[in-house]
Amino acid sequence: MKRILVTDCGSTTTKAILFEKLSQGWRMTGRGEAPTTVESPVADVTVGVRNAFEELEATTHSKVTDGASTVPIAKEVVDMYLSTSSAGGGLQMAVGGIVKDRSAKTAARAALGAGAIVLDTFSFDDGRDEFERIEQLRQIRPDIFLLAGGTDGGGVQQVELAEMIRAAAPQPRFGESMSLPVIYAGNTVCSEEIKRLLSQTSTVACAQNVQPNLENENLKEARDLVHELFLTHVMSHAPGYKKLLTWTPKPILPTPSAVGNMIQEFANRAGVTVLCADIGGATTDIFSAYKKLDGEIAFSRTVSANLGMSYSIGNVLAQAGIEKIVQWLPYAIDRQDVKDRIRNKMIRPTTIPQNKEDLWLEQAVCREALRLSYEHHLYLTQETSKRKRGGIADIFNQNTSFEHLDPMMLDIVIGSGGVLSHAPRRIEAVLMMVEGFGLQGITEIAVDSVFMLPHLGVLATVSPEAAYEIFEHDCLIRLGVSVVPVYPKNFSGNEVATVFFNEHEIGSVKRGKVELIKPIAKIGVLKIIPKSSQISVGREKGKPYEREVQVGSEGILLDGRNRPIQQPNNEKIIFESVGML
């Protein structure tokens, strides 16, 4: 194989990339993108794919399509076509339980934990008449319904909610012939009855009871099942996918799975702790991989289905609040104007910023989407770790290390998705990640050059070596290194830490200030010596910390703002400090 054409059909944009084996090895040689066309009136994902091919051809002046054929891939030019997809957008669920504040709430927590937007929570005491519930369920067209209720051996009234689902027979958003996936995670006594009741209208999958008794919740299995059904049932029924499947000899991989493949591969090969954010239009996926005490690589992925840069941008505004967003703007702007602009992006998701003011507003929203998604990721991964420690021995073993991703020990953070990968100035991507994630310690910062992690992840299923070669050469763009000591609130000194690069002092981190240093050498050992025993720059408070880093295109960012970044934060000064204004 010499040429492989790959598309990623995102919720907003479809990206086509051509990979070729040249004399120097596998490289990316062409790229084109076009709006995704799953929306009416087009309602056919392949139209957007063809448009992306056309854009690729127009910008590279090379031919990859065969206009005469129903399968438009030019076979004499392209050896294989592959694709990933997240065009189903975010995950929208409805949940139900007997009582609003008990099983229904637990079901909502399970759905939220799986990264869903909970469109509605149904219970017998939700203040609605039954016909209203039925009508509402038909209207909202959830992707998945999670039904809970009753402790094991306890209440059985949730069977009536199954009757409600049967009566509503809601049509999922995609797939006219598809029945609504229902996850039952309630009193196990009712499992068979609920399967029987819903056999005509829904596809029922059972998980362990989310509330097996009144003292405990057990959300993991239901959450995992939600993820699985989303990938297998929802996404694959988006308009036009049946046709697209005939173009490729391999399964269309869900975008997050493809990105996860590549991140795991990188963490394993390089032996580093990685955090990767793929921020899309509807969702933000966070991936982390770190070495556990036993040397194994722990890998986690969470999907914040309601945090994104277009379809879900209104939810970022609602969750973060306007003040959190405008704190990242280097200019003054009317709050109402900001809200209107965000709403306009929400209703016209394929538009892009034309001027800097508009660009920086989207980047401000991005910082908050990253912050919220990262918090969600840490919460869920830490919760998983806690649950795994549940044994009797752990109760008595107070020395058991609490293993989870330590933000201070992150080696590298990788940003992916249009707002990060396509930031017109790379330093903008650096700032978005430093401020959005609230990076601490020494962290290398990189972006997926043109958002090709999904493409490489699916390519890796047919040629892992080709995928990793392109990842190192064309995908991973190292932008810089952030140095962020964390110090007590009452620390009053001006200098927080001294910074050495290849044993030469290159500067110091000053309290509250940001400075960008561009050393000549691009690879070297960065050493940070804290100014006080109360200051952390690595795992141990007050101790110097050093490690080899790649400086990247933008340099070393010395960030003296404590974490979390204190208010008021004057972003105009920060922009000036790094040469953006």
Added chain:
Amino acid sequence: MTLVPTLELKPYTTIRKKRELPVEGIVHVKENAMVNAAQCIASAKLPGSLYISRVSDELGLSHSELSQVTLVEEGQSVNEGALLAKKVGLFGLFSSEVRAPKGGIIEFVSEASGHIGIRGEPKSLELLAHIPGKVVSVIPKRGVEIEFSGAFLQGVFGVGGEKVGTLLTLDISSGEIVRPDHIPEDCGGRILCGGCAPTIEALKKASANGAVGFVTGSLTDHVLNTYLGYELSVAVTGNEKLSMSVIATEGFGIVSIGERFLEILKKYSGREASLSGATQVRAGAVRPEVCIAHTDVIAPSSVNELEIGSRVRIVRYPYFGELGTVTGLPVDVQLVESGAKVRVAEIETSGGKRAVVPRTNIEVL
């Protein structure tokens, strides 16, 4: 030529819509029948609501003790306020009781949950045609498919459910902010059209005066949230319990109502229209719409292709809301002010300005 996303704006077209009951019922019309918008086309008897009385919790008993205090049986009819259970305290003192929150039939007495369930009276549900037209097929026990001919206009965002009313064009310019003094005192059953960015006072007055719909150029985030009574987080709307649905043709901020949109609304002012505010801005998008039945057959306009000479609307700052004509479509990517390199369209705006705009930021009219 490139297809670009756009909204439907057809002075004359024929569309089919399915109208279905949420549960099985009776369909009242036959195939080929002509129906009007307000006509009931199907109905169903729905089971009454299930009211749950948490008896054990209220009386401070364990669930298994429910049967010892329950005074009713499954299948028994009870009136609102009827005694369901009674616990007598020590020496017959300090008794406490639970009464029926609603009248109905006792559906269950559950010792598993300690609850008593009361099923209320059955309710009837009527499904209206919503759009006038011909019944082209009947879905047994569920509903019908209606073929409608007339104007079909999609807005970009709306709130509120389905409404039928008479179009009334406001006597203001397309770019004027709609204020309370623009709202007629008597607008019962009307769908008000025109202007932009109505104030919250104008919306409230229109609603209070009986208007069932409001089609305007834009909304502001503040007015939308105030009108709804909460902050909208995701663009999934249509089920708001509003007596007046609202549609924005252009977006958020202060933007004139689309000139072609307004032209069609004006032409049919005084006619009946069916309106839906439902919006779902995601894959499989649903946009708010206005349907106006008429028989003035107008030749369909060309496909929405972007080419030199196309009339377009710019949908992003700094030219948001401006209309223009495409004068150039450079093949190579170009640098725009944000620093991004993108494919652009050269546009002469209606005001005579020359704008270079990313192609993704325009909609073909």
